[in-house]
Structure formats: structure tokens, C-alpha cells
Amino acid sequence: MSASVLETYQNAFANWLGAAHAFGFWKGRVALYAILKGLGIGEGDEVILPGYTCVMAVNPIVYLGAKPVFVDIDPATFNIDPNQIEAKLTPRTKLIIAQHTYGYPADLGAISDIAQRKGLRFMEDCCLSLGSRYAGQTVGTFGVAAYFSFQWNKPYTSGLGGMAVVRDAELAEQIETLCRTELVQPGAREVNMLRAQLLVYRGLIYPRTTALAQSAFRFFTRKGLVVGSSSTCEFAPTMEPDFFKGMSGMQARVGLRQLKRVPRGMAHRRRMTETYARLLAERSWPRPNLPTNIDPVLVRYPVRVADKAKALATAAQHFVELGSWFECPLHPIETPLEAYGYHTGMCPQADRACRETVNLPVHPRTNAATARRSVDFVARIGAVSEAR
Numbered sequence: 167m168s169a170s171v172l173e174t175y176q177n178a179f180a181n182w183l184g185a186a187h188a189f190g191f192w193k194g195r196v197a198l199y200a201i202l203k204g205l206g207i208g209e210g211d212e213v214i215l216p217g218y219t220c221v222m223a224v225n226p227i228v229y230l231g232a233k234p235v236f237v238d239i240d241p242a243t244f245n246i247d248p249n250q251i252e253a254k255l256t257p258r259t260k261l262i263i264a265q266h267t268y269g270y271p272a273d274l275g276a277i278s279d280i281a282q283r284k285g286l287r288f289m290e291d292c293c294l295s296l297g298s299r300y301a302g303q304t305v306g307t308f309g310v311a312a313y314f315s316f317q318w319n320k321p322y323t324s325g326l327g328g329m330a331v332v333r334d335a336e337l338a339e340q341i342e343t344l345c346r347t348e349l350v351q352p353g354a355r356e357v358n359m360l361r362a363q364l365l366v367y368r369g370l371i372y373p374r375t376t377a378l379a380q381s382a383f384r385f386f387t388r389k390g391l392v393v394g395s396s397s398t399c400e401f402a403p404t405m406e407p408d409f410f411k412g413m414s415g416m417q418a419r420v421g422l423r424q425l426k427r428v429p430r431g432m433a434h435r436r437r438m439t440e441t442y443a444r445l446l447a448e449r450s451w452p453r454p455n456l457p458t459n460i461d462p463v464l465v466r467y468p469v470r471v472a473d474k475a476k477a478l479a480t481a482a483q484h485f486v487e488l489g490s491w492f493e494c495p496l497h498p499i500e501t502p503l504e505a506y507g508y509h510t511g512m513c514p515q516a517d518r519a520c521r522e523t524v525n526l527p528v529h530p531r532t533n534a535a536t537a538r539r540s541v542d543f544v545a546r547i548g549a550v551s552e553a554r
């Protein structure tokens with residue numbers, strides 16, 4: 167029975183996006199793993215991605231014996247800087263991953279040009295970007311494949327969850343085979359725990375206590391008391407035996423409900439983004455120089471502040487739900503960067519963005535008062551002063 171809910175969800179998601187095939191998984195990172203494996207990425211291959219990401223988006227590359235190659239970001243969009251990609255290509259390069267950070271679409275025109283010229287494939291990381299458009303087309307439909315996450319902090323949540331969407335029929339067939347032969351099904355116990363957490367999470371989080379609930383939730387996650395999105399061993403490049411896990415019927419049911427609310431959610435995120443932009447402009451906050459051919463739907467509103475540590479330490483007492491993404495080039499701060507071949511100074515704009523950037527909420531439980539309170543708060547902290 168749960169298989170049919172999953173199929174309904176997969177079809178609904180593919181239809182919504184305008185993609186040919188969709189495959190649900192336990193987490194987003196598992197969807198990435200399926201795509202990489204389906205593409206035949208393996209030992210010695212190199213995969214290009216921005217040096218401003220989540221370690222969970224890097225692990226599947228390493229699990230398959232391939233090497234992540236980090237490229238610096240464009241400071242305006244926090245996305246991979248296409249001008250720096252070619253210098254990182256080698257005969258072993260197989261794939262470029264375009265991540266749409268915070269919801270800002272990556273420069274897909276330039277990336278697809280490079281891919282075409284060099285005979286490479288590219289895919290999209292849409293974990294932070296649901297419904298954003300590049301040149302009028304929704305992200306997730308440009309590359310050979312894309313993946314989405316439905317973890318707690320993403321555009322919508324089913325607690326945990328991930329979706330791989332695929333344009334290429336041959337790749338879809340590969341992934342289908344992988345799912346048939348290697349996919350582990352989640353156990354009843356972990357699904358029940360996840361369901362309980364969804365209830366608690368919904369109960370805890372309403373606007374006035376959001377900051378508190380967020381820090382409580384983060385605390386419990388760190389202590390391993392909830393099915394957090396990550397256990398500590400996932401901050402190291404070793405694959406757990408049951409990593410390749412499918413999506414439960416429970417997640418699919420919740421996801422289907424959430425998918426119906428996406429248009430409303432997108433409109434809300436756009437309104438909040440406009441409100442932030444207006445309130446920040448009123449305070450002469452520096453404006454990011456964004457490309458004109460993008461229509462982003464943000465998952466969080468990034469701002470660069472003069473003192474990130476102070477901002478994070480004092481936000482909760484002002485009832486501001488301040489996000490720390492990204493704490494380091496391969497978020498979170500616990501990641502042993504060297505184990506992934508990342509060295510400080512490799513991507514100076516990414517290093518800098520990690521030092522300066524915090525983010526403000528635009529999710530469905532926010533409103534104009536949230537925006538005013540948040541902007542008052544960051545204005546007191548102050549914007550970064552140096553010119554970039």
C-alpha cells in the first residue's frame with residue numbers, strides 16, 4: 167500500500183515540476199547518491215561543485231570513490247562562479263553540480279555552455295530551491311537530473327525526505343534498477359519516530375516561540391535525541407550500511423499534502439523577500455547585485471553582517487530566528503574539511519561568506535512583524551563594511 171502512495175507522490179512531484187521521472191528516498195543525500203551511481207560516477211572520477219555547501223551533498227560523491235572538486239562562489243548569489251569552473255576541469259571530470267543556494271538559481275546558462283563545450287553532464291542541487299526560475303524556467307529541469315530535500319529546514323518538510331528528478335530516460339532506467347536491487351526499506355521504528363517528531367515539531371513551532379523551539383530542536387538533534395537529519399558519523403566520509411534507503415509511505419503522504427500547498431508557500435516566500443528587501447533598503451543596507459534573469463523563491467533570506475558570532479549568540483533573546491548557514495564551506499562546523507580535500511583559502515569568497523552571512527526566515531510561519539523584528543535586529547548588528 168505504501169508503494170502506491172509513494173508512486174502517487176512521485177508522479178505528482180514530477181508533474182508539478184514538469185520532469186519526466188521522480189524517485190523518492192529517505193533523504194535528499196540518498197537521492198543524490200542514486201543519481202551519481204546511476205550516472206556511473208565511480209572510483210577516480212571528479213565532480214565539480216561549489217565550495218559553499220552542505221557536507222551531506224559531498225558525502226555521496228566520496229562514498230562512490232569519486233573526488234569532489236570545489237569551485238569558489240559568486241559573492242552576489244552564493245552560487246558556483248562559472249568563470250572559475252574551467253580552471254578546475256581535468257580529463258577525470260565527469261559532472262558539474264549546480265547548487266541553487268538559498269533559492270537563488272545558479273548561472274545555468276554559463277554552466278550548460280561549459281558542459282556542452284567540454285562534453286560534460288551537469289545536474290542541479292535543488293535542496294534549497296523549490297519553484298525558483300532561471301530565464302523563465304523552473305530550476306530542476308535544466309540538468310540531466312536534480313534532487314530535492316524535504317528535511318526540516320527545506321522549502322517544505324516531511325521530516326526527512328528526498329526526491330531525485332530525471333530527464334534522461336536511460337538514467338531513469340538505471341535508477342529504477344538500483345531501487346529494485348539495492349534499496350533498503352525504512353524500518354517501522356524509525357518511521358514511527360519520525361512521525362512523532364513531525365507532530366512535536368508542528369506543535370512547538372508557532373511564530374512567537376519559533377526561535378526558542380528552533381534552538382531546542384537543534385539542541386536535541388545534536389544530542390542525538392531525535393532522528394535528526396544527520397548522525398555524527400555522517401560528518402565523516404564513510405557510508406553507513408543502510409544509507410541507501412527508500413522513502414516511507416508516511417513521508418510520501420505528508421509530502422503529497424505539502425506539495426498541494428507549494429503555490430501558496432511560494433507566494434508567501436516572495437512576499438517576505440520583498441518585505442525584507444524594502445525594510446533593509448530603508449536602512450540603507452547594501453543591496454546585492456543580483457542577475458536580472460532570475461526569479462528566486464528563497465528558502466531563507468541571506469544577509470552579511472559585521473559580527474556573525476554576536477548575531478548568532480544574541481538572536482534568540484530578541485526572538486529572532488537567525489540561521490547560521492553556512493558555518494563553514496562544507497556545513498556544519500564539525501566537518502573535518504581536510505578529509506574532503508577542502509583547504510582554507512581554496513575558495514576565498516566562500517570562506518568569506520561563511521564568516522559574514524546569516525539568514526532570516528521567510529517560511530510560512532513568518533509575517534511582516536517577523537521581518538520588522540529581524541531587520542531591526544540585524545540593523546543593530548550592522549552590515550559588513552568593506553567593499554567587496
Ligand SMILES: *Cc1c(COP(=O)(O)O)cnc(C)c1O
Pocket residue numbers: 193194195196219220222223265291293294314315316317326327328395
Ligand atoms: C539539505 C541539503 C542537502 C541534503 O539534504 P538531506 O535531505 O538532508 O539529505 C543537500 N544539499 C543542500 C544544498 C542542502 O541544503
